[in-house]
Structure formats: structure tokens, C-alpha cells
Amino acid sequence: MFFLFVAIWTVHVKTSILSLEGSQMATSDSEDFESADEDPEIQIDHTALHSTKEQKEPEKSSTTNESNDNRQKKEPDELLRNEIGIGGTFQTSKDPTNDKTDTEASDINNTTVKTIENKAVKSPSVLPSRGGSNINGSDEAVTKDRQPKKCVKREQKPREPKSGGSARKLGTKISQNILCTGLESESEKVKQDFFASEKTCNQVVGDTHDKDERKTVTVSPYKMDNTAQEIEKLTLEESSEHNIAPVLDKLSQSASEKETDSDSSWGGWGNWGMTSLLFTATESVSALTTQVSQGLGTVLEAGIGAPDPEMLAQLEKEEELKLLQEKKQNEANEFSELQREEEQKAVPSGLFGFSHLISGVSSITRLVETTGNKVLTGGLDTLETIGKKTMEVLQEGDPGLKKKRALFSEKIVLSQVLREAKEKAEKEDQEIEDSQAARKAHFETLFDDYQGLVHLEALEMLSKQCDIKLQSILLTSSGTALSQLQQSLQEVKDICQLPDDEDTEEDESDAVDWRKRLDNAVKGLGVPIATEKLNKTWEMAHGWVENCCSNQKSSNNVEVISARDIHQKAIATLAQLTAESVEQFHKAAELLLVKDDRSPTEEAQTLLQVTSVLTSEVSAVATRFSECLNAAAENSMDPVAVNALITSVFLEAANSSSYIQEAFQLLIPVLEVGLTK
Amino acid sequence: MVEPIFDYQFRLILIGDSTVGKSSLLKYFTDGKFAELSDPTVGVDFFARLIEVKDGTRIKLQLWDTAGQERFRSITKSYYRNSVGALLVYDITNRSSFEHIPLWMMEARRQIKPHWPVLALVGCKLDLVSSGRREVTQEEAQAFAEQNGLHHVETSAKTGANVEEAFHAVTQEVYSRIQTGEYKIEDGWDGIKTGFQRPGGLDFNLVEAEPAKSTCC
Numbered sequence: 001m002f003f004l005f006v007a008i009w010t011v012h013v014k015t016s017i018l019s020l021e022g023s024q025m026a027t028s029d030s031e032d033f034e035s036a037d038e039d040p041e042i043q044i045d046h047t048a049l050h051s052t053k054e055q056k057e058p059e060k061s062s063t064t065n066e067s068n069d070n071r072q073k074k075e076p077d078e079l080l081r082n083e084i085g086i087g088g089t090f091q092t093s094k095d096p097t098n099d100k101t102d103t104e105a106s107d108i109n110n111t112t113v114k115t116i117e118n119k120a121v122k123s124p125s126v127l128p129s130r131g132g133s134n135i136n137g138s139d140e141a142v143t144k145d146r147q148p149k150k151c152v153k154r155e156q157k158p159r160e161p162k163s164g165g166s167a168r169k170l171g172t173k174i175s176q177n178i179l180c181t182g183l184e185s186e187s188e189k190v191k192q193d194f195f196a197s198e199k200t201c202n203q204v205v206g207d208t209h210d211k212d213e214r215k216t217v218t219v220s221p222y223k224m225d226n227t228a229q230e231i232e233k234l235t236l237e238e239s240s241e242h243n244i245a246p247v248l249d250k251l252s253q254s255a256s257e258k259e260t261d262s263d264s265s266w267g268g269w270g271n272w273g274m275t276s277l278l279f280t281a282t283e284s285v286s287a288l289t290t291q292v293s294q295g296l297g298t299v300l301e302a303g304i305g306a307p308d309p310e311m312l313a314q315l316e317k318e319e320e321l322k323l324l325q326e327k328k329q330n331e332a333n334e335f336s337e338l339q340r341e342e343e344q345k346a347v348p349s350g351l352f353g354f355s356h357l358i359s360g361v362s363s364i365t366r367l368v369e370t371t372g373n374k375v376l377t378g379g380l381d382t383l384e385t386i387g388k389k390t391m392e393v394l395q396e397g398d399p400g401l402k403k404k405r406a407l408f409s410e411k412i413v414l415s416q417v418l419r420e421a422k423e424k425a426e427k428e429d430q431e432i433e434d435s436q437a438a439r440k441a442h443f444e445t446l447f448d449d450y451q452g453l454v455h456l457e458a459l460e461m462l463s464k465q466c467d468i469k470l471q472s473i474l475l476t477s478s479g480t481a482l483s484q485l486q487q488s489l490q491e492v493k494d495i496c497q498l499p500d501d502e503d504t505e506e507d508e509s510d511a512v513d514w515r516k517r518l519d520n521a522v523k524g525l526g527v528p529i530a531t532e533k534l535n536k537t538w539e540m541a542h543g544w545v546e547n548c549c550s551n552q553k554s555s556n557n558v559e560v561i562s563a564r565d566i567h568q569k570a571i572a573t574l575a576q577l578t579a580e581s582v583e584q585f586h587k588a589a590e591l592l593l594v595k596d597d598r599s600p601t602e603e604a605q606t607l608l609q610v611t612s613v614l615t616s617e618v619s620a621v622a623t624r625f626s627e628c629l630n631a632a633a634e635n636s637m638d639p640v641a642v643n644a645l646i647t648s649v650f651l652e653a654a655n656s657s658s659y660i661q662e663a664f665q666l667l668i669p670v671l672e673v674g675l676t677k
Numbered sequence: 678m679v680e681p682i683f684d685y686q687f688r689l690i691l692i693g694d695s696t697v698g699k700s701s702l703l704k705y706f707t708d709g710k711f712a713e714l715s716d717p718t719v720g721v722d723f724f725a726r727l728i729e730v731k732d733g734t735r736i737k738l739q740l741w742d743t744a745g746q747e748r749f750r751s752i753t754k755s756y757y758r759n760s761v762g763a764l765l766v767y768d769i770t771n772r773s774s775f776e777h778i779p780l781w782m783m784e785a786r787r788q789i790k791p792h793w794p795v796l797a798l799v800g801c802k803l804d805l806v807s808s809g810r811r812e813v814t815q816e817e818a819q820a821f822a823e824q825n826g827l828h829h830v831e832t833s834a835k836t837g838a839n840v841e842e843a844f845h846a847v848t849q850e851v852y853s854r855i856q857t858g859e860y861k862i863e864d865g866w867d868g869i870k871t872g873f874q875r876p877g878g879l880d881f882n883l884v885e886a887e888p889a890k891s892t893c894c
Contacts (some may be wrong), residue, residue, distance in 0.1 A: 449722040590720030594748045
């Protein structure tokens with residue numbers, strides 16, 4: 001007896017130490033976890049996940065290649081081995097419950113965990129069973145049934161990162177519980193101590209539960225775990241060898257009693273049905289969630305072309321499973337505690353059934369809650385995955401989305417650019433129209449079109465050649481011949497000096513008068529100058545202006561010619577007249593050069609007269625057109641613009657006159673050359 | 678009136694004996710008309726027409742119609758210099774006009790500066806050949822042309838036969854020489870001038886080119 005006491009005491013002390021260690025580990029775990037928490041949650045990178053995985057890998061005793069199931073099994077396996085030490089006695093005592101559970105376990109994944117849980121749950125029931133309560137036994141069966149279902153169900157639930165380390169710890173706790181209850185049942189004296197240890201257990205459970213709620217990944221220091229396990233093993237071996245054997249005997253006894261009792265219990269089938277129904281529902285829901293989220297993930301990954309979706313999925317699954325295990329065991333622990341408390345309460349109060357019912361209901365509520373939570377988290381996870389993937393793909397080869405942002409801003413500008421391009425095109429069209437309109441009234445262009453420019457150029461060529469010829473003659477001449485020549489040259493030059501705008505006779509000569517004057521002037525030149533062209537242009541211009549003016553006077557607005565058209569016609573007429581004048585000067589020069597009998601002074605006087613006639617004619621035409629434009633200005637809505645047009649006509653008339661005078665000046669060398677013949 | 682928009686202006690000169698049909702040829706080429714009777718040219722007359730070369734470049738031809746009369750020979754010589762090409766015109770029905778061609782050719786090569794001119798041998802009055810008045814055979818004209826590196830064509834200003842071809846051949850040759858770099862636009866030489874650019878034409882090309890570039894990357 002004394003030996004027994006000593007043994008019990010030793011076990012108890014060891015248990016206390018273990019519980020303390022457990023609580024310490026729990027805290028350290030949670031701390032570790034919080035630091036780890038930041039990484040996977042905030043950093044989206046694969047690398048972060050990989051590193052987390054690598055951190056975890058040393059914890060596993062088997063190869064990483066093995067699936068989650070393997071790992072899931074492996075960790076509880078150790079516990080099982082520990083249990084088997086005890087379980088051996090169970091089996092030898094031929095506990096039917098235990099056997100049954102084992103066979104069930106072989107069918108379902110996570111069997112070992114279930115077994116442990118069952119035992120953990122079962123063990124507190126030893127106390128009431130000793131009290132000889134029949135209902136208690138049936139409850140045991142209920143609890144037993146519920147546990148494995150929970151396990152399976154949670155397995156399906158979406159990930160909630162946790163490490164196997166905490167699971168192991170929990171295993172330790174469970175075994176402690178077994179011991180605790182075993183001890184409790186053995187002696188009333190130890191009961192107080194047990195309560196102390198139970199408190200520690202609770203504390204640990206609370207810690208882990210807190211962790212649970214935070215949904216965190218726990219990376220446990222596995223070394224500490226290992227030592228804890230070793231201690232645990234030792235303890236268990238000792239206790240099973242020396243002390244626990246009798247306790248277990250009693251346990252098995254009560255269990256067998258319960259087994260027989262449970263068949264006739266009322267709560268058995270009820271709870272069975274409820275939980276199974278619930279279980280099926282939750283399982284399907286969670287399975288769906290998992291499948292959907294995983295399916296989505298796969299689709300996303302496959303569709304987007306993420307680096308290795310399988311790795312990611314596996315990682316996620318591993319984490320999930322670890323978490324599930326931990327949680328499961330947590331809950332199992334909690335549950336067993338809860339039950340024990342209830343039982344403890346129930347025994348004296350005699351309301352055992354009710355309390356149990358409540359506990360069942362609460363567990364169901366919890367199930368529903370967690371399932372709902374899981375569904376939500378699953379959905380959120382899916383969304384998150386989509387978001388992450390999208391972001392990753394978007395950022396591929398484009399850090400900080402700079403290019404995309406630039407593209408976007410460009411796109412915004414693009415619409416503006418298009419609008420601007422359209423406006424620009426319209427503006428250009430307008431400009432082309434304007435330039436074409438301007439061209440119609442552009443004197444130089446029209447002058448060129450009437451070949452005035454090329455005639456002037458040709459005349460210039462002749463003038464230059466004559467000048468060169470003249471200079472060479474002057475160089476070769478000498479004496480009186482030279483002085484005589486120079487005198488003649490000066491004479492011609494003097495004749496050709498144009499009066500400085502002094503002959504503003506403005507005799508308002510009509511067409512016939514002008515023609516007469518021109519013909520008379522040309523006659524004196526002694527060369528056939530074709531005045532027909534000039535005369536034609538002149539008549540045409542006068543006719544047009546008269547028609548225009550009569551139209552304006554007739555107050556018949558329909559046929560009124562616009563100021564712009566009048567202006568265009570005026571400029572065109574001036575250009576044509578000038579071009580034809582220059583042409584005649586050019587022809588005159590050519591003819592004079594081939595003329596045999598020259599009289600340069602006469603020619604000069606005639607040409608001066610011709611120039612005078614031509615310039616006066618040009619100004620006359622300009623005046624006629626201006627009158628026409630003035631009349632148009634009175635009718636116009638924009639008299640200022642029309643006035644600008646009138647100014648333009650006079651300006652071009654002056655320009656025209658200067659062209660004619662320039663042509664005349666080019667004739668001087670041609671005339672001078674005549675003196676040398 | 679000539680179309681306002683063109684890329685280049687070429688100055689071509691028509692030389693040859695009087696009454697061979699230079700003015701009639703030009704009148705047909707620019708107006709599409711033929712006058713049975715026309716006054717002899719005094720000194721030089723001017724014609725202009727816009728044509729397009731093979732790649733669509735628009736070229737304004739400024740055509741100098743010189744007087745063939747001997748008395749104007751000294752004057753017309755002074756007009757040669759600023760030309761880029763010359764059409765040596767003879768009368769198919771007038772043997773002497775063809776026999777004077779080497780003289781006209783020599784004159785053109787001597788006077789036309791600073792470049793070796795594009796020359797073409799153009800026979801006129803092809804329409805009169807049918808009445809048996811041909812005095813210059815196509816073969817001998819062709820042989821002479823080949824011998825001197827000229828383009829040869831027989832035309833009729835009355836029927837319009839080969840008139841276009843005669844001017845197009847010279848224009849195309851001048852344009853080709855511009856593209857090969859033999860002819861350049863020079864200040865003080867009016868043989869080739871750049872004309873008015875098509876408004877916005879260059880801008881449109883750039884606008885089209887830009888998006889094409891951006892889409893490839």
C-alpha cells in the first residue's frame with residue numbers, strides 16, 4: 001500500500017511537472033505563433049509559405065513526401081504507442097469498447113486520435129461509473145461516438161494553420177488527464193492535487209484554445225516537444241508497469257459495465273441520430289467549401305499559370321490538417337473536461353441527464369458555429385486566393401505595377417489623343433480650305449500660274465546677258481567711242497527713269513481709250529507686240545465688274561456676288577494683267593534683240609509710255625474692283641473684313657505695278673545693247 | 678491653270694528647227710488641242726503641266742518652247758542653262774530637221790549646265806506618214822537615238838499619238854536620276870525645284886507610323 005502511495009505520488013509530481021511544461025510550451029508556442037502569424041497572413045509570397053513549410057518539416061519524423069494523412073497519423077501514433085502501453089492492459093482485460101473502437105478506427109482516417117480521445121473521454125467516466133450510475137455508461141458511448149465523427153468532419157474543413165507540435169502537447173495532456181482521472185478514482189486524498197493539476201490543464205487548454213481562435217500557425221520548438229514526449233513515455237511506462245495497472249483494471253471494469261448499460265440507455269440513439277445528421281450536414285457543407293475553394297484555387301492557378309499550384313495546395317492542406325488535429329484534440333480535451341465537470345456536478349445534484357443534454361446541445365451549437373465559420377473563412381480564403389493570384393499575375397515582370405499604371409494613364413490620354421486628332425484633322429481640313437481660298441487670291445501664285453514669273457525670269461536672263469555683253473563692249477572700247485557710248489547709255493537711262501508716282505492722272509480712261517493709247521505706244525517700238533491678250537483681259541475684267549455692280553444695284557440679293565469672290569476676281573485679274581504685261585515686255589526684249597535697225601532712245605520712250613499705260617490700267621482695274629467691293633461692304637454683315645479685302649486689292653495693284661516697272665527696268669540693258677550695234 | 682500641289686518642278690526645253698511642231702506638241706500636251714495654223718514662236722513661250730511618275734510623285738513640268746527660227750538662236754541659247762532636260766524635236770516629213778538634230782544635241786549638251794541633261798529624240802507629224810510623206814525612217818532615228826543614249830519616240834500632235842509617252846519618258850528619267858542622287862536640288866539652278874508639299878501629308882504618315890510601332894511591343 002505504501003509502495004502504491006509512493007508510486008502515485010511520484011506520478012502525480014511528474015504530472016504536475018508535465019503540466020507545467022505543457023503550459024510553458026503553450027505560451028511559447030503562442031508566442032512563436034504570433035511571429036509566424038505575420039508572415040503567412042501578410043506576405044502573400046510563395047516563398048514565405050515555402051519557408052514556413054521548411055520550418056515545419058524537421059518536426060516530422062517521417063519523410064515529407066508522404067501525404068498529410070501520414071503525418072496526421074504519425075504524430076498521434078506516438079501517443080498511441082504510449083497509450084498502447086496502457087491499452088495493452090485494456091486489451092488484456094478484454095475491454096469490448098476498446099476493441100470496438102479500434103476496429104472502427106482502422107476504417108476511418110485519424111483513428112489513433114479518435115482512440116486517444118475516446119480513452120481520454122472515457123477515463124473521467126470512471127468516477128461516476130464507480131458510483132454505479134447506468135446513464136453514465138450510455139453517455140460514455142455517446143461521447144465516444146461523437147468524437148470520431150468530429151475528427152472526420154474537421155478533417156474536411158478548410159485550412160486553419162497549426163502545427164503538429166501543439167497536437168503532440170495535447171496528446172501529452174490527454175495522457176495526463178488519463179492519469180489524473182486514474183489517480184482521482186484511486187484515492188480521495190489525491191483529489192485535491194488532481195484539481196490543481198486540472199487547473200493547469202485547463203490553463204493549457206485555454207491557451208491552446210486562444211490560439212485556436214486566433215487561427216494561427218504554430219511553429220513549435222520540436223526539441224522541447226521531444227523531451228516532453230520522452231518524459232511522458234517514461235512516466236506512462238512507469239505508471240503502466242507499476243501503478244496504473246490496478247487503476248486500469250478498475251477502469252476496464254467500469255467500462256465493461258458501461259458497455260452493457262449503454263445498450264439500454266435512452267440518450268444513445270437520440271444523440272446518435274442528431275449528431276450523425278448534423279455531422280452529415282456539416283461534413284457535406286465543409287466538404288463542398290473545401291472542394292469549391294480548392295477547385296477554384298486549382299482553376300485559378302492552372303488558368304493563371306502560377307509557378308506551382310500543387311505545392312501550394314499541398315502546403316495549405318498540410319496546414320489545414322495540422323490545425324484540424326490540434327483543434328480536434330483541443331476540443332476533445334475541453335469536452336472531456338466539460339463532461340467531467342458536468343459529471344461532477346451531476347452526481348450530487350442528480351440532474352445528470354439534463355446537464356448532459358445541455359452539453360450535447362452546446363457541442364452541437366459549437367459545431368454549427370465552427371462550420372459556419374469555416375464556410376465563411378473558406379469563401380474569404382477563395383476570394384483572397386483570387387485576389388492574390390490576380391495581383392501576382394499583374395505584378396509579373398512589372399514590379400509596382402508601374403507599366404500597367406503607365407498603360408492605364410496612357411489609355412486615358414488615348415481618348416483625349418483621339419479627340420485631339422479629330423480636332424486636328426478638322427483644323428487641317430479647314431486650313432487646307434483656307435489655304436486653297438487664300439491661294440485663289442494669292443497674287444504671286446496666280447502670277448506664276450499665268451506664266452508671269454517665268455517670263456520675268458526669262459527677261460532677267462536676257463537682261464543679264466545684255467549687261468554682260470555691254471560691259472565687255474565698254475571694256476574693249478576706248479577714246480571718243482567710249483565717251484560717246486557712255487553718253488548715249490546715260491541718255492537712255494535718263495529716259496527710262498520712272499516718274500516717282502507723279503503721274504497720277506487718273507483720267508478714268510475707258511477701254512477704248514486705253515487700247516488706243518497702248519496701241520499707239522507699241523507702234524513706236526517698231527516690233528510686233530501682241531496687245532490682244534492684254535486687251536482681252538482688260539475687257540473681260542471690266543465686263544465682270546460692270547456685271548457685278550449692276551447686280552448689287554438691282555437689290556436682288558439672290559445673285560449678289562460675295563465680297564470674297566469679288567476680291568478673288570480682282571486679284572486674279574491683276575495677276576493676269578501683270579503676267580501679260582511682263583510677257584509683252586519679255587517679247588519686246590526678244591524682238592528688240594533680234595531687230596536689225598535699233599533706235600534705243602525712241603524705244604525707251606515708247607516703252608516708258610507703255611509702262612505708264614500698263615500701271616495706270618492696273619490701278620484703274622483695282623479702283624473698279626474696290627468700288628465693287630465697297631458696294632458689297634454696304635450689304636455685308638462684316639464691313640471690316642470687306643475693308644481689309646479692299647486694302648488687299650490696292651496693295652496687290654501696287655505690287656502689280658512694281659512688277660511691271662521692274663520688267664521695264666530689266667529692258668534697259670536690252671535697249672543699251674542696241675546702242676552698240 | 679496648273680494644279681497647285683506638286684512635289685517637284687522640272688524645267689524642260691524643246692529645241693529643234695522651226696516649224697517642226699514644237700509649239701503644237703506642247704499645246705497638245707498641255708491643252709489637248711491642236712491648231713492647224715499657229716504663229717511662229719517669238720523667243721520663248723511657256724507651258725506647264727502636272728504629271729505623276731510611277732511612284733505617285735507629282736511633278737510640275739515647266740516647258741520652255743523655244744523659237745526655232747535662226748534669228749532667235751542667240752536668244753534661245755541663254756534659256757538652255759536652267760533646264761534639266763531637253764526634247765530634240767524633228768519633223769518626220771522633213772529630212773533636214775532630222776539632219777540638224779546632232780547640232781541641237783551638241784548645243785544642248787554644251788549649254789545645259791551644270792548636269793548632263795536628259796535628252797529625248799521626238800519625231801513629230803506622225804499623222805502625215807500615212808499619206809506617204811515620211812522622210813525619216815523610224816529605224817534610222819532609233820539607231821541614232823541608241824547611238825547617243827537618247828529615248829526615241831514618234832508623235833503626232835494632231836492625233837495625240839505618243840505625246841504623253843514622250844514627256845513621261847523624260848520625266849521618269851529625270852526623277853530616277855534624282856533618286857539615284859545624280860541630280861540634286863541646287864540654289865541658283867532652276868532645272869529642278871521642290872514644289873509645294875501636300876498640306877499635312879507628312880504629318881499623316883507619322884501619325885500612321887507611330888501606333889504601328891507601339892503595338893509591336
